[in-house]
Amino acid sequence: MKQGKIIVNKVYRKGKIDKRIYGSFVEHMGRVVYSGVYEPENPCADEDGFRTDVLQAVKDAGITSIRYPGGNFVSCYHWEDGIGDKKLRPRRPELAWKAIETNEFGTDEFMKWCKKAGTEPVLAVNLGTRGIEDAVHYLEYCNFQEGTTYSDMRKDNGHAEPYHVKTWCLGNEMDGMWQLGHKDAKDYGKLARETAKAMKVLDPSVELVSCGSSLNTMDTYPEWEAATLEETYEFVDYISLHQYFDGHEKNMIEFLAQADEMNQYIKTVVSVCDYIKAKKRSEKELYISFDEWGVWTHHSEETVKECEGNPWKNAAPISEMIYSFQDSLLFAEMLMTLLKNADRVKIACQSLLANISAMIMTEKGGGLWLQPNYYPFAHMANYGKGEVMDVRINAPVYQKGTKQISFLDSVVVENAEEKELVVFAVNRSENQDMEVCVEIQGYKPVDIIEHKVMISEEPEATNRESHGKIKPQDRKDMEIKGSSVKGIFPKLSWNMVRIRTE
Incomplete structure (x- = not known):
């Protein structure tokens, strides 16, 4: 059996968790x-x-914020189409996904939905086919009190009080040639800068997110970040990153270790931010909004062909991915990676909420079912509150050329309010359980609140047919031994251990 150790010291902390992560x-x-x-x-x-x-x-998943309305969709979107009397809203060809947009659901519906869901809205403005003036009008509609064209339009639509939307994204994936209105880094940087200036004149309280790289494989990465931040650094609060991973053809540990690649991606962009900070002699710290992330996996080829051969429909079932157990482990590690960088990553948006690369799958006219990745997200969102600890991990490694990949991936969170240490971990080994010792320095462990484990004998198993096939189970094999907590993390498993401390 493999042996692993996680060392947690009360003094050493990585950063406070922003709930919007x-x-x-x-x-x-x-x-x-x-x-x-x-x-x-x-x-x-x-x-x-x-x-x-x-x-x-x-609500059960603990989702805290929602980015809307896109995505590629936003780069051709007229937000005015989605407000007012639904009977008068235009039906338009939607160019990003070759669909018909009915505009039945728009900004006011989204804001009402967020209130019911208990989530914070994050809105994006169209910097593809529109620009500064439109962004200011949208902000005026949402945040200005009254007495102007767009604030009074909101009131006439039945929403007397402003929405006070705090966070706004300045476009979407503008580095990508697929984006309508794509711009090079210099042009985008100038447009984002001037849009940010105008928006902050109207509402100085807003926080703004400029576009970073769409993937870490983009030819322009990380020059894009450096060039755009030359223009925007003093006017925005975050830079966005996006990333999707696939790769079932890889062996298991290399598939899961893509989360380590994501970690390096974040650290590289942080370095670029800090370089521009130093270059500008600025005292301002720039943060990261990782506002699209997820696993891109297999989906029905028949559906793909059907949608491509018959475009211009409303809500065609495109890109409906069915996640396997192994996909859910990579997904969990990607969220753990965001937590490991909680000092600089403050906002993150799992992509997407329902049906496309989603945790939640719905049946039209029927019910819903949960994909396996729902559970690690819910564990972290509900119990990963407080501060991320700066831990040290000692575990067996897999050698890939000159690179060493740990078989144990973990992040530890202190929830001081609840007097808990919460260990989130993945045993990446396909064939060996791991005996893990969590060495706790500066705390006294007094109780194991729970140990949740998610496992499957079939890595490619899904919840598609049998909706409850893959879900967490309770284990009772973790024990307190002095100042340590010891127990077994099964082979190829997701683990959450909640430890009461004093």
């Missing part, structure tokens, strides 16, 4: 909105057409 993402793409979060004809729909089963799953 447990965010998600709603885009007008496929069935994310229509028959995802919004389906008036569904038996579970409330008076606003929102699926109450989805709302409950969002």
Whole structure:
């Protein structure tokens, strides 16, 4: 049996967790909105057409913030189309996903949905086909009190009080040639700078996110960050990063170790931010909004062909991925990576909320079911509150050329309010359990509150047919021995251990 050690010292801390790190993402793409979060004809729909089963799953998962309305969708979006009398809203060809957008669901519906879900809105403005003036008008509609064209328009639409949206994204993936209105780094940086200046004149309280790299494989990464921040550094508060991983053709540990690649991606961009800070002799710290992340895995080829051959439909079932158990472990490690960088990563959005690369799958006219990745997210969002500890891990490694990959990946959070240390961990070994010792320095462990484990004998197993096939179970094999907690992390497993301390 492999042996692993996690050393936690009360003195050494990585950073405080911003609750927005447990965010998600709603885009007008496929069935994310229509028959995802919004389906008036569904038996579970409330008076606003929102699926109450989805709302409950969002609350249970601990999702804290939602980015909207895109995504690629935003770069051709007229936000005015989605407000006012639904009978008068235009139907438009939506160019990002070759769909028909009915605009039944727009900003006011989204804000009402967020209130019911208990989530904070994060809005994006169109810097693809529109620009500064439109962004200011959108902000005026959402945040200005009254007495102007767009604030009074909001009031006339039945929303007397401003929404006070705090966080705004300045476009989406503008480094990508696929993006309508794509710009090079210099042009985007100038546009983002001038948009930020104007928005902060209207509402100085807003926090703004400029576009960073769409993937760590982009040819322009990390020059894009350096060039855009030359223009925007003093005017924005965050720079965004996006990342999706796939790769079932890799062996298991290399597949899971892509989370380590994500960690390096973050550290590289932090270094670029700090270089620009030094170059500008600035005292301002720039943070990261990792506002699209997830696993990109297999989806129905038949559905892909059907959608590509028959475009211009409303809410076609595109990119509906079914996650395997091993996908859920990589997903868990990606969220752990964000937590490991909690000193600089303050906002993150799992992509997407429903049906597309999602934790929650809905049946049109029917119920919902949960993918395996739902559970690690819910564990971390509900119990990973407080401060991330700066731990040391000693475990067996896998040698890949000159690179060493640990078989044990873990992050530890102190929830001082609840007097808990919470250990989140993945045993990456396909064939060996691991005896793990959590050495706790500066705390006295007094009780094991629970040890949740998610395992499967079939790495490619999913919850598609048998909806409860893969889910966490309780284990009782963790023990307190002096100042340590010891026990078994099964082979290829997700683990959460909650330890009461004094």
